[in-house]
């Protein structure tokens with residue numbers, strides 16, 4: 001992915017894609033002192049850009065560093081990356097990290113860097129295909145106790161167990177893995193939040209030890225605006241057979257119906273379909289205006 005044309009914003013400058021490199025002794029590479037975002041632009045505009053920039057800054061604070069750019073400056077830089085790369089429908093990846101000035105565990109004075117890349121990633125909206133639903137495995141790893149790791153940050157270090165869980169799921173023939181939390185309750189997938197439907201109401205785990213997704217919040221708003229009840233609560237794996245529908249939410253996943261979790265099958269239905277469509281309308285200002 002490093003060897004291609006394009007421009008990456010790095011510490012305030014546009015750099016040719018191939019030259020946007022870091023040193024081997026970068027603190028973040030050794031000790032995971034980095035935070036990032038994943039965002040999508042639709043028709044040239046990033047959905048919830050400011051919320052993502054604010055979460056990036058907040059994640060950095062949780063990891064004990066300050067990104068030396070304001071939310072407004074980060075929003076402007078992301079827009080510039082889209083323009084410079086001539087992108088309309090794209091994925092946007094900002095990442096902030098501790099640099100290479102010293103390599104001890106303690107490195108409070110190392111420079112903080114910010115990079116922003118974007119690439120074409122059209123939204124996947126073939127409704128028929130999408131409504132078949134993805135199959136989820138159950139992950140072995142659990143989301144850590146907030147006393148064990150900074151669970152609420154979008155911190156690179158937390159993705160170690162996501163990559164491992166996702167690889168295992170894929171080896172076993174599944175699309176992704178559902179992770180439990182440290183207490184054994186349903187938490188989220190490796191890069192998306194999870195919702196269930198029961199008697200027409202949405203049920204979703206309380207986001208107190210995993211990433212509280214920006215898509216999750218948007219979908220909760222869209223559901224409530226349509227008169228659907230949304231219940232945030234503790235959900236135990238023993239309950240999984242009692243739900244009629246299940247779907248995932250995330251910037252990349254958007255609203256993705258789930259067809260099965262392990263042996264338990266779901267049939268994506270009217271509630272899931274309504275929210276797939278509602279989210280598709282919400283992310284595209286021009287469609288919303290039409």
Ligand code: PMP
Nearest residue numbers: 191192193211213214215250251
């Ligand atoms: N959980 C994890 C672990 C994620 O990586 C993501 C994707 N950023 C989400 C949830 C969904 O978050 P969002 O809706 O903000 O993209």
